[in-house]
Amino acid sequence: MIEENIFQLTAPINYRCHVHRYYSGLSRLYIRVFKGQATIPSFYLMFSDVGYWEGSINWQGANVCIAEAQSCIDLMLETGVVGQAILQFPDAYASLTDNVRLYVFQSPPRPLRIIAGSATLLTELPHHLR
Numbered sequence: 820m821i822e823e824n825i826f827q828l829t830a831p832i833n834y835r836c837h838v839h840r841y842y843s844g845l846s847r848l849y850i851r852v853f854k855g856q857a858t859i860p861s862f863y864l865m866f867s868d869v870g871y872w873e874g875s876i877n878w879q880g881a882n883v884c885i886a887e888a889q890s891c892i893d894l895m896l897e898t899g900v901v902g903q904a905i906l907q908f909p910d911a912y913a914s915l916t917d918n919v920r921l922y923v924f925q926s927p928p929r930p931l932r933i934i935a936g937s938a939t940l941l942t943e944l945p946h947h948l949r
Contacts, residue, residue: 820884820923826864826940834881836924838862840948841872849948854883863944866935870900870919874931882925883938891921891934900934903906923925 824831839849846869851860864883871894876926892915895901898902903909924931 821887822885822931823882825883825922825935825938826881828881831882834861834862834879836878836881836926838876839944841869846870846935848935849944863941865939865941866922866933866937867939868919869933871895871898871932871934873933874924878924878926878931880924880926884891884923884925886921886923886932888916891919892916894921894932895919895934 822897828834833855835853835855837851837853839851841848846867846871848866850864850866852862852864853859854861864881890919892901895915896903896905901915905915919934919936920938922933924933
């Protein structure tokens with residue numbers, strides 16, 4: 820990983836995550852994050868320009884990391900998000916690694932992976948998204 824615990828949470832394992840909404844037209848994924856057994860979210864995570872998501876609906880742990888650019892490209896190739904032809908065009912390859920990231924939730928028993936343009940921590944959601 821090139822960057823660990825990107826939201827700098829203290830004891831990220833103490834948080835529970837739940838996929839709240841995915842808007843395909845906007846390619847936005849919203850995740851509710853609860854501390855301990857709380858029933859009201861502590862905060863939300865929004866992933867924008869989502870190209871791929873792999874994981875469950877609920878999980879324990881909010882340690883979000885950013886993987887190396889090559890890991891992101893490898894996953895895009897493996898899943899068909901991009902084709903092998905991209906490797907022949909260094910400018911396109913560089914553009915991809917500049918604009919998308921592989922975000923990984925380090926949660927047992929296996930990591931959850933999201934390919935997206937950005938990740939943002941939100942303290943609240945707009946009313947229409949609640």
